[in-house]
Amino acid sequence: MTLASLTENWKAFSYGFLDASAKREMRRKMIKAVAVPGCQMPYASREVPIARGWGTGGLQVTLTLLNKASVVKVIDQGADDSVNAASIRRFLTRVSGAEATWDTLDATLIQSRHRVPEEKLRSDQILILQVPNPEPLRPVEPNMSVARQMHADADYGRLWLTLYEQIVRSGRIMQGAAYPSMVNRRHVMAPSPIPRWDVPKLNMAEHLTILSAGREKRIYAVPPHTSVEPLVFDDVPYKVEDHGHLTCIRSGLKGFFMNEIPQEDGTAAHEVSDSHLGIKAIDRTSGEQVEFGETWYKDGEMQQ
């Protein structure tokens, strides 16, 4: 028996880039996060070859979950073809040998910035959301030690107060992205800056969502079949963005979250934010055989 037969050959970096102990920490913290839904777990947050604030949190989770059988989809504001999404996707496949895809239906791991895909995710899929500000209490409590006590006490009155202030000042709730939401009726989380449109998709979902903030070194999760309820007043119902009636100028899709494109004449046109859903619609129009998954929204209305 030789030493060489007991060890692996030298490599420039570990499989999946992160070293084994980093991955072990990530796994442990992910399990903790799943065990206490919505509760932020601190983690070390290693250096990865992109800058802090550009998705390092999500990247570390994805790198930990990757294996050779994985199929990864990376989106940035719904688009697979943005520079950041493309760079991260290429990096992920290079360090793991995993397959890449643009199609939500084919993916096993979906790393996303600011959006949840429109097609329903399944129990064999994991959604990884990149989070800039994991602390929903930060706007109301600058002292993070106090904020942690407030989480421990479920002391969330100040968040409702923020909503109260918005209604008083603007006549309606102005909070757009990162709408504070109660997870499993216990912890309030900032669901990363996904639009209000996407928050209901996390509620009692089939899939696991892991939210990770690399700069802030916090990880939290929404396990499958876990309630996610946006904070609302009993007499002021939660409203998603008013996109249900809009039509995409490129794909003709209607009833999904749209990007607004300002026009020369001062009006606005819209295109579907989930870009690959749009691509599939265009392909279908041009006669190709494409498979559409079931969508969370039908005719612009959330189905639950």
Add this chain to the structure above:
Amino acid sequence: MPTPSNSSTRNCNQMPPILTVEGLTKTFQMHHLGQSLMAFEDLSFTVSPGEFLLLSGPNGVGKSTLLRTLYRSYLPVAGQIRYDSREGVIDLAQAADIDIAHLRRTEIGFVTQFLTARPRVPAEDIVAEPLRLAGHSRDDALKEACHWLKTFGVKQDLWRAYPTTFSGGEQQKVNLARALILPQRLLLLDEPTASLDVGAREALVTRLADLKSQGVAMIGVFHHAADVAHLIDRDIRLKPKELSDVA
């Protein structure tokens, strides 16, 4: 000096006293001077329901001090003030503050010529306050307050005004209306008629006679005792450092 007595006096004297003062002594300890000042010593007397007791004596003899000691604004240093309250006999000299506060709200009144007005509180509310504290409704209390303001000769257009801006005479009338609105069982009167105009003085004397006939015991200091001569049952003459009870 026996006072003109009437039938009510005799009836009342047969009743057990509402107030029994025994060996009451008051000194003021003045720490900054390192000495104490004797106000009165070993004072004893009784008052029965419906009885009107006049405190007399030269200025500075301690008449007001005695009234204030009975009211417990001053703390006695010796003696007893046994008061027969509705809820049992209690020694006012040693009673707990909370008991004294309770009796002041319900049974023992103190009438002076000075009003402690509060800013921005209308005269009628000041007068109605004792009734409201005793649990009467706001409407009833205000109605009663207006009645007494009228009786004491306060002009109607002042009822809703703030007494802080009133003349001394008008303030005094508001104060009397307030002090006498709620029938007490024991009234301590500290020169309530001083500088009062004739009309108000008559109204006051009438109210006092009325209360007396309802069985209210009264102990009073009057600069002009003639004002209330027909009400007086007995007279206690205070002398410097001793007492002669001539009743």
Add this chain to the structure above:
Amino acid sequence: MTALAKQPPQLVRTRPLMTLNGISKTYDDVTALDDVSAQVYPGEVLGIVGESGSGKSTFLRLMNLQETPDSGSYHLDLPDLPDNLFTLDRFERRMLCARQIGIVYQNPHEGLLMTHSSSGNVAERLLIAGERRFHVLREKAQSALEASEFPIPRMDAPPIELSGGMQQRVQLAKAIALEPAVLLLDEPTTGLDVSVQALVLDTLKRLQQERRITMVLVSHDLGVIRTMADRVMVMRRGQVVEDGLVDQVFQDPQHAYTQQLVHAKL
């Protein structure tokens, strides 16, 4: 000769609403409170007077369960509470304070979110207690502000844009929004103009009479205590030097320190 000792209550059968017994509190080497006891009966106003450093504000903070003493107990005569409130944990204290103990601080910054709306500051109390209906928050905030004689057209202005007197009214509205059993007032009118001070005191007095709110009022201002309180406790160097009915303590002070205090004022 000293005044006769007072006996325990005989006529008043009601139990005290607040009972604090043998409270001592030391910060490092400084004794803030040394074996202080107090009882407050339902519906009465207890004044606490004393110079800076006498321990009066520490005593009030303890009543607000913001701190825990080195020794001593605190009982509130309300259902389902332990004999000693200092045994409650942070969460239980918060819930109890939100519902039963209102407080008005001298400095509005301590009690208010200065850039939130005034009505929102009042609503926060209701939110802590679990109210989740917007229109109810609105109505209750408005009625509490009305009771504090705050001008309703300005109810959504942030306190930072309001005068000192108005800020105190917002604090007061917040304190009484849930109709607490006890209202604690820590120098509520100190720093206000005399005329504004009179108006705020007047509002307090009116509220006290209309709602029979039990109050504990801390002030170094004898005039404020005399206007507001039924009974007064004179504190010095962490101890109670004298207590009694307010007219008695002011007209016939027993302790050398109280005499000095009263004579210096009058």
